[in-house]
Amino acid sequence: MIRRLKYHEIDFKKYSECLENSKQRKYSASKDFLDITAGKQWEILMYNNYEAVMPVPFIKKGGLKIVVNPKLCQQLGIFSKTDNIQVNDLFLDFFERKYNIWYYAFNDSNTFSTSLKQRKNFLIFPESYETVRQRYSPKRKRKLRLDEEVIAKSEVREVHLEEIWDFISESMIGTKNQEDKKSFLQLFLDFEKAGYLKTTAFFYNNAVINAVAVFYDEKTVVLLGTFNNKDFVKLSGSSVIIDDVISKNIENKVFDFEGSEVPAIEEFFRGFRPELVMYPVIAHSKQHVIKRILKVL
Structure with missing residues (x-):
């Protein structure tokens, strides 16, 4: 049910429609945003026929793909009309089995049956x-x-x-x-x-x-x-x-502060009284990624 599509295989019309009609809509998952921040070094995971999509940016080291969110790209994750834990779990399982993950941030609407590390963001809603x-x-x-x-x-x-x-x-x-x-x-x-x-x-x-x-x-x-x-x-x-x-x-429009793990910056943002919104991430050390690659090889 989960398929991996390389950049040149993506139907960007269907991909964009899925994003815009999704519960989890994020500017950072759009084609234009990812093309600027990641070049064409991103692909997607797709559930059924664009019923749900998950953009996956990567860098290449020694011919191997290593997943990492590009600069200025805070959240990506899974996008669909409703956030379904069972479907999200399918994506997560496929993602962790098939990719070398350094750092990947899901979006604040994604939920899973397993617990992932959480990071902070701050939003003011319209x-x-x-x-x-x-x-x-x-x-x-x-x-x-x-x-x-x-x-x-x-x-x-x-x-x-x-x-x-x-x-x-x-x-x-x-x-x-x-x-x-x-x-x-x-x-x-x-x-x-x-x-x-x-x-x-x-x-x-x-x-x-x-x-x-x-x-x-x-x-x-x-x-x-x-x-x-x-x-x-x-x-x-x-x-x-x-x-x-x-x-x-x-x-x-939503005003997105993009969060911060720096206490002084967080305090500054909180002065505008935004809502604290947590989002799940997968974060591994470089050593962990290297060990995984060597194990696979």
């Missing part, structure tokens, strides 16, 4: 902006009340990446090395060129001190990147621009 803002923590509301002097010297506006390229490059944190940073920056550029990404910046005295890179589709806005000048933390520019994006979109 509602009136006034209602959403009213729920912000007292601290976040204070941060959004800028001094008149700051207001007079500041501006929030959308920019193209190239306008603030040096700032983003210098303020990007969490990358392993220069090559890793370049690959992230290239992904942001590719999303912008494809029409999915907008960057909003906070300017103070005509200089950018904060920026957010946000992915947009028909139903979701996603915080893909935040960039800050640490010398101006007290001005709360990040809070202001995130609130600005929320105010313009939350009436009809």
